[in-house]
Amino acid sequence: MSVGHRLLAPGDSPVHRCPAHLKVLGLLGFMLLVVATPAAWYPAYGGYLLVLAVVIGVARVPPLHLLRRMVVEVPFVVFAIVLPFVAHGEQVEVLGLMVSQPGLVAAGTLLAKATLGVLAGLTLAATTEPHDLLVGLERLRLPSMLVQIMSFMVRYLDVVTDDLRRQHIALSSRGFTARNPRHWPVLARSIGALFIRSFERGERIHLAMLSRGWSGKMPRGMSSEMSNR
Amino acid sequence: MSTPVLDVRGLAHAYPDGHQALYGVDLHVHAGERVALLGPNGAGKTTLVLHLNGILTAGAGSVAVSGLPVTKANLQEIRRRVGIVFQDPDDQLFMPRVRDDVAFGPANLGLRGAALDRRVLEALEQVGMAAYADRPPHHLSFGQRRRVAVATVLAMEPEILVLDEPSSNLDPASRRELAEILESLDVTVLMVTHDLPYALQLCERSVILSDGVVAADAPTRELLSDAALMAAHRLELPYGFDPSHT
Numbered sequence: 001m002s003v004g005h006r007l008l009a010p011g012d013s014p015v016h017r018c019p020a021h022l023k024v025l026g027l028l029g030f031m032l033l034v035v036a037t038p039a040a041w042y043p044a045y046g047g048y049l050l051v052l053a054v055v056i057g058v059a060r061v062p063p064l065h066l067l068r069r070m071v072v073e074v075p076f077v078v079f080a081i082v083l084p085f086v087a088h089g090e091q092v093e094v095l096g097l098m099v100s101q102p103g104l105v106a107a108g109t110l111l112a113k114a115t116l117g118v119l120a121g122l123t124l125a126a127t128t129e130p131h132d133l134l135v136g137l138e139r140l141r142l143p144s145m146l147v148q149i150m151s152f153m154v155r156y157l158d159v160v161t162d163d164l165r166r167q168h169i170a171l172s173s174r175g176f177t178a179r180n181p182r183h184w185p186v187l188a189r190s191i192g193a194l195f196i197r198s199f200e201r202g203e204r205i206h207l208a209m210l211s212r213g214w215s216g217k218m219p220r221g222m223s224s225e226m227s228n229r
Numbered sequence: 230m231s232t233p234v235l236d237v238r239g240l241a242h243a244y245p246d247g248h249q250a251l252y253g254v255d256l257h258v259h260a261g262e263r264v265a266l267l268g269p270n271g272a273g274k275t276t277l278v279l280h281l282n283g284i285l286t287a288g289a290g291s292v293a294v295s296g297l298p299v300t301k302a303n304l305q306e307i308r309r310r311v312g313i314v315f316q317d318p319d320d321q322l323f324m325p326r327v328r329d330d331v332a333f334g335p336a337n338l339g340l341r342g343a344a345l346d347r348r349v350l351e352a353l354e355q356v357g358m359a360a361y362a363d364r365p366p367h368h369l370s371f372g373q374r375r376r377v378a379v380a381t382v383l384a385m386e387p388e389i390l391v392l393d394e395p396s397s398n399l400d401p402a403s404r405r406e407l408a409e410i411l412e413s414l415d416v417t418v419l420m421v422t423h424d425l426p427y428a429l430q431l432c433e434r435s436v437i438l439s440d441g442v443v444a445a446d447a448p449t450r451e452l453l454s455d456a457a458l459m460a461a462h463r464l465e466l467p468y469g470f471d472p473s474h475t
Contacts, residue, residue, distance in 0.1 A: 131325045131365075134325075151324075151325060152323060154325070155323055155324070155325065155365075155366075155367065156319075156323075158367050159319050159367070201319075201320060204315065204317065204320040205320050205321075205323055207279070207284055207315070207320075208313075208315050208320050208321045208323075209323070209333075210284060210308070211282050211284065211308060211311075211312075211313045211315075212308065212312075212333055212334035212337060212381065212382070212385065213305055213308045213309060213334055213337035213338055213385070214333075214337055215305070215337065219333070219336035219337050219339075
């Protein structure tokens, strides 16, 4: 399965069928609302979660599908855990540990908002084909240059991941496993090599486009919207 | 004699870093010919190919396609006339669907609507891939992707098809299928290749490019049978292959 499709939970629900641009607008509105909600309004957060749960329920996206993909939130969780210990302000005792009271509130808010955001984003990704998402963004008049860049990303994500996988296999085959920080320079160099290779591929793609008469912008009548007929 | 489709005269090229790749190449390809361009790695084959449609510009000498010189002013028409199929189909196929990729070239030339759709379908039919028009290219097998890459260029109705290592990385069945497709096309072909049996099968004439000059230009069978010439330019036949017995 392609990387772009790994987020997708195929189905035929009203949420799946809803035009992509409406879903993008919905997500945007929802996120603005969540971000604008003052800290520690926990009942409001509960309400948002309920809304999301209803949407997920209607879409019949398996909860496990979403839960597994929520690992992207881990960096935020780590930050939220650290926050009460490093923030200033009034100290309170929790489970025998002295922590900052404002830090605790900030951490709770951060965690709640991040979880809502990640869950909402994953729900969009689970119910929308990557290609349809691009069409939706185009319909929302996102500059076509940006849509093009994203469409290249969708197209080449697999190619680059394959490169990475082959590199990894080649390293492992020579007995390399990254166990401790002493191995990081090797990883850094392999990422560097991957970057150079991807960069060179970009140049070759550009050449191939020029060779077919590309003159700087996608020909009219060639947008993904048209090809979606 | 008629105007050659490809007329390269005294072409020399040095890269900005000072490395000179071509030292005066003369090459003529006439309509309907299939010519193989042979030569060891680093002989300047790719550099030559990139001159044919004006990606690189000549340091000295000239390139003309059916009489039209390759200059900045003619680039768009030159790129219609010269269709280059690059070695890695992943570089050539970048759109979400096969059909979009094949449409990209003709749409750049201004084709729209039903005429564009027809052109796309014809090109895909020529390579036997019409059934895959709505598939994403990255879901196809390597051989299928190579065939679609050929279609993306055929859709521009080029006067000459330039293929860079068409048989590389193909399994024997895909390699044979591609040969059958290339033989069925009514188009002039210049084929860069290390696959000498493939050159013999498809091209009546071959040109050896070595150290930036044309070292030989003769019927393919004659070239491949000349052991001294082959050895001088680091060309070797596969084990057990005898060009006089095929």
